[in-house]
Amino acid sequence: xxxxxxxxxxxxxKTGQSMTLQCAQDMNHEYMSWYRxxxxxxxxxxHYSVGAGITDQGEVPNGYNVSRSTTEDFPLRLLSAAxxxxxxYFCASSSYRTGTPFFSGANVLTFGAGSRLTVL
Amino acid sequence: GQQVMQIPxxxxxxxxxxxxxxxxxxxxxxxxxxYKQRPGGHPVFLIQLVKSGEVKKQKxxxxxxxxxxxxxxxxxxxxxxTDVGTYFCAGPYTGTASKLTxxxxxxxxxxx
Numbered sequence: 001x002x003x004x005x006x007x008x009x010x011x012x013x014k015t016g017q018s019m020t021l022q023c024a025q026d027m028n029h030e031y032m033s034w035y036r037x038x039x040x041x042x043x044x045x046x047h048y049s050v051g052a053g054i055t056d057q058g059e060v061p062n063g064y065n066v067s068r069s070t071t072e073d074f075p076l077r078l079l080s081a082a083x084x085x086x087x088x089y090f091c092a093s094s095s096y097r098t099g100t101p102f103f104s105g106a107n108v109l110t111f112g113a114g115s116r117l118t119v120l
Numbered sequence: 121g122q123q124v125m126q127i128p129x130x131x132x133x134x135x136x137x138x139x140x141x142x143x144x145x146x147x148x149x150x151x152x153x154x155y156k157q158r159p160g161g162h163p164v165f166l167i168q169l170v171k172s173g174e175v176k177k178q179k180x181x182x183x184x185x186x187x188x189x190x191x192x193x194x195x196x197x198x199x200x201x202t203d204v205g206t207y208f209c210a211g212p213y214t215g216t217a218s219k220l221t222x223x224x225x226x227x228x229x230x231x232x
Contacts, residue, residue, distance in 0.1 A: 035222070040129065042208060043163070043222035050218055058219060090162060108153060109210075109220065111162040 002026050006091050006112035013081045013119045021076040021115050023091030031094040031107070032074040036060065036087040037114075043090065049074055081119045089115045122147050124211060126223040133230055139199050141226035143192040143209035150212055152185055152192045153220070158205045199230045 007022045025032065033048035035058075045058030049068040063085060065077040074093075078085060092109040123146045133139050143152065151170040155163040167176055169185035169192065176183045182195045192209055209223040 031218075033220075040224065042124075042126075042224040043210075045219055045221070048219060056218070059221075092163075108165040108168060109155075109163070111164070114162050 004091055004093055004110055004112035006089075006115050008115060009113065010116050011118070013078075013117065015082060015119060017081050018077070018079050019081065019117075020078075021089055021091075021117070023074045023076065023112060024072050025074075025091075025093040025110070026072065027093065027095070027110065028071065029093035029095050029110070030071065032068065033058070033092050033094075033109070034064070034066065034074070034076045035090045035092060036085075037090060038087050046076065046089075078117075081117075083119045085117065086119045087117060089117060122221050124209060124221050124223040126207075126209060126226050128226055129224065130227045131229070133199050133228070135200060135230055135232050136198050139196040139203070139228055141194050141207050141209075141228075143194075143223050145190045145211055148189050150189075152189075153210045154183060154192075154194055155208045155210060155222075156205050157208065157225075161205075163208060196228075199228070201230050201232065203228060204230050 004025045030051045034046040035043040037043050044060045046064050047058055047066040049055045052068050052071050055066050055068055068074055091112040094107045094109050125144050127142050153168045154166040156166055157163045167183050172189050173187045174185045180197045184193045206225045206227045208225045210220045
């Protein structure tokens with residue numbers, strides 16, 4: 001039972017390069033999300049998805065794209081990396097009970113191990 | 121926008137001392153969750169509180185949800201070195217239950 005798998009674990013980019021952070025979960029979770037973690041700022045939501053084909057913006061979406069073609073995968077794309085995007089990125093998923101709003105009951109987040117990105 | 125602040129940002133205690141972190145939201149929360157992140161690790165869910173004034177315990181950890189559902193606290197009795205890490209509170213974003221806003225976190229260091 002792998003849970004939430006993120007790749008790569010570490011990546012160094014030059015300013016202007018593009019890359020994709022991969023996230024896959026094997027728990028059949030409808031909800032998936034991406035957070036970035038910076039010192040003193042906690043975890044900030046970038047994008048999230050409530051199911052295949054549906055995505056929406058979080059608090060800090062600029063510079064990032066996402067898509068959700070399958071229930072299992074939720075990749076995060078940086079089209080033109082900037083030094084301000086140096087951070088640790090976490091993918092997280094949650095189960096969803098039909099007819100109930102997320103996070104109003106027992107839906108909690110399961111996090112991946114994280115991807116540390118450095119943009120020079 | 122919604123803000124969730126935690127204090128203190130950092131605390132260093134000796135093993136056996138108690139520890140408390142406080143979580144304050146700018147808006148009323150329908151529920152609050154607590155997560156722990158070990159150094160170099162990822163956040164792991166600890167507990168969820170839903171009712172106003174609710175208190176839950178997990179061994180040496182006591183969690184409280186305020187009467188107005190705008191604040192919460194985590195108290196650890198007699199800390200151990202295994203308690204080292206960063207503790208985050210998190211609550212659903214105002215206006216939609218589909219986003220979870222995390223607090224700024226409190227980093228706990230425990231020494232012998």
